[in-house]
Amino acid sequence: MSTTPRANAWKVEPLVLPRKLRNKQCKNGFYDPAVNAVFLHSAGDSQDDGTVWAYRYRNPRGCVMREQFGFRRTECACAFCQLPCRHIPGSLDVSDLARLCPPGLDVFRWAEEHLRALADRPVPTLVPARQAKGACHWLFHGQCAVHENAPYSCAFFDSHMTAAEANRRSAATLQARKDDAAREGLYYRVWRHLYRKGLTATFGDKSALLEEAREIRRCFEQRVGSGPKA
Numbered sequence: 001m002s003t004t005p006r007a008n009a010w011k012v013e014p015l016v017l018p019r020k021l022r023n024k025q026c027k028n029g030f031y032d033p034a035v036n037a038v039f040l041h042s043a044g045d046s047q048d049d050g051t052v053w054a055y056r057y058r059n060p061r062g063c064v065m066r067e068q069f070g071f072r073r074t075e076c077a078c079a080f081c082q083l084p085c086r087h088i089p090g091s092l093d094v095s096d097l098a099r100l101c102p103p104g105l106d107v108f109r110w111a112e113e114h115l116r117a118l119a120d121r122p123v124p125t126l127v128p129a130r131q132a133k134g135a136c137h138w139l140f141h142g143q144c145a146v147h148e149n150a151p152y153s154c155a156f157f158d159s160h161m162t163a164a165e166a167n168r169r170s171a172a173t174l175q176a177r178k179d180d181a182a183r184e185g186l187y188y189r190v191w192r193h194l195y196r197k198g199l200t201a202t203f204g205d206k207s208a209l210l211e212e213a214r215e216i217r218r219c220f221e222q223r224v225g226s227g228p229k230a
């Protein structure tokens with residue numbers, strides 16, 4: 001069996017084993033759906049200097065870029081575009097639940113661990129759960145553990161787009177969430193489930209984000225200022 005992450009499904013034909021793993025030692029491994037990664041360990045000499053391999057699906061070059069509401073995914077990963085992960089994690093669109101929740105899991109149980117309901121928004125809003133200091137629950141060592149399937153507000157916005165473009169993108173997901181709430185759709189029911197259990201969060205710390213943005217800018221200007229003179 002192997003996974004086909006883009007189809008979000010298992011298939012019977014095995015994928016080719018990476019060259020590094022082609023030896024006669026037996027392999028131990030597991031798939032962690034929370035980070036969409038396969039972990040493998042190959043050992044046979046009882047020494048404590050072995051290697052654990054972690055493989056995660058990544059879009060191959062040239063594959064179709066994710067789109068939502070006719071908008072294309074953004075790709076910038078500069079320091080400014082990473083700030084929301086630490087202070088204001090992006091909200092989910094209605095379509096994100098099916099993409100993020102691994103197949104076969106109860107979405108309500110899964111949401112209790114991975115999502116929070118924002119209680120102070122005019123429209124039902126689900127966001128990633130938070131770490132102790134407010135960073136996104138899926139942020140590991142500066143990397144997004146769900147990058148390929150990141151929530152709409154993470155994947156379709158960046159800090160360089162115009163306000164008009166950001167507003168168009170926001171309006172599309174807000175309308176989708178309003179429509180879902182009107183028909184008591186899954187997004188609304190998950191939001192209500194978390195809200196009733198007290199699994200809520202606040203929007204995030206905008207002033208901390210702005211302060212860090214100012215700090216990044218200061219560092220950048222210092223580096224430019226201290227660069228080689230012509």
Ligand code: SF4
Binds near residue numbers: 090137140150
């Ligand atoms: S889901 Fe990923 S991109 Fe979005 S806030 Fe969390 S770590 Fe950042």
